[in-house]
Amino acid sequence: MNTDKLILRTRFVERACHWFMVICFFAVALSGLSWFFPSLNGLNAVFGTPQLARILHPFFGVLVFLLLAFMFTRFVKYNLLEPQDRLWFRNIRQVLAGKHEPALQVGKYNAGQKLLFWGIMALISVLLVSGVLIWRPWFAHLFPIPVIRIGLLVHALAGISLILLIIGHAYLAFWVKGSIRGMLTGYVSRRWARTHHDRWFRQIDSKADAGKGGE
Numbered sequence: 001m002n003t004d005k006l007i008l009r010t011r012f013v014e015r016a017c018h019w020f021m022v023i024c025f026f027a028v029a030l031s032g033l034s035w036f037f038p039s040l041n042g043l044n045a046v047f048g049t050p051q052l053a054r055i056l057h058p059f060f061g062v063l064v065f066l067l068l069a070f071m072f073t074r075f076v077k078y079n080l081l082e083p084q085d086r087l088w089f090r091n092i093r094q095v096l097a098g099k100h101e102p103a104l105q106v107g108k109y110n111a112g113q114k115l116l117f118w119g120i121m122a123l124i125s126v127l128l129v130s131g132v133l134i135w136r137p138w139f140a141h142l143f144p145i146p147v148i149r150i151g152l153l154v155h156a157l158a159g160i161s162l163i164l165l166i167i168g169h170a171y172l173a174f175w176v177k178g179s180i181r182g183m184l185t186g187y188v189s190r191r192w193a194r195t196h197h198d199r200w201f202r203q204i205d206s207k208a209d210a211g212k213g214g215e
């Protein structure tokens with residue numbers, strides 16, 4: 001691939017972590033959904049058998065948490081809310097209409113992506129804590145029954161919320177052409193960067209002019 005006209009957006013280790021985590025997340029989400037209604041029971045075939053699904057769901061859940069914790073350390077600095085993000089919120093109609101003029105001073109991630117980032121991190125933390133509370137046979141016996149009941153409710157609500165959030169995240173990733181390719185290859189075009197993340201593009205450009213290259 002000729003990368004002369006492209007900009008590195010996401011490094012290999014971050015992409016590998018994201019896509020491995022997506023596979024694990026799907027397995028955990030489908031097996032989790034399979035326990036909501038009898039009609040969804042078939043979904044636990046994702047782990048082979050219902051028994052395996054029951055055993056592996058929590059272990060894979062912890063793995064998803066650890067992979068997201070790693071992503072947190074790599075991405076948090078780009079996801080802190082800044083004063084310029086107000087402009088994106090104020091012009092949300094323009095964003096939804098797919099209009100890119102005037103430029104909205106968008107950094108590496110836009111305000112919506114930042115909210116999503118914090119939503120994902122908050123929900124996975126809630127899932128981890130509530131998941132440990134209800135994890136039989138390892139930890140559940142350490143807690144009184146009412147606590148386990150509340151844990152079950154919180155775990156189910158947080159699980160549904162995270163699945164809905166991820167459906168939105170995946171939809172938007174397909175909606176913004178070039179995003180998925182960016183997360184697969186690591187590179188985006190200069191035009192993509194200028195159109196969707198103008199402030200980030202200017203920073204990259206000025207670093208390149210100063211001979212530092214950029215991410």
Ligand code: HEM
Nearest residue numbers: 022025075079109113114117120166170173179180182183
């Ligand atoms: C089919 C499912 C998914 C697709 C197509 C997808 C696609 C993408 C793409 C294209 C990006 C890069 C966005 C950009 O460069 O502006 C991204 C970033 C990200 N994704 Fe996904 N993703 C999926 C599932 C998930 C899941 C299941 C999670 C977590 C539970 C997740 C968490 C993240 C995070 C934390 C980022 C970094 C965004 C930020 O720092 O603001 N993704 N994803």
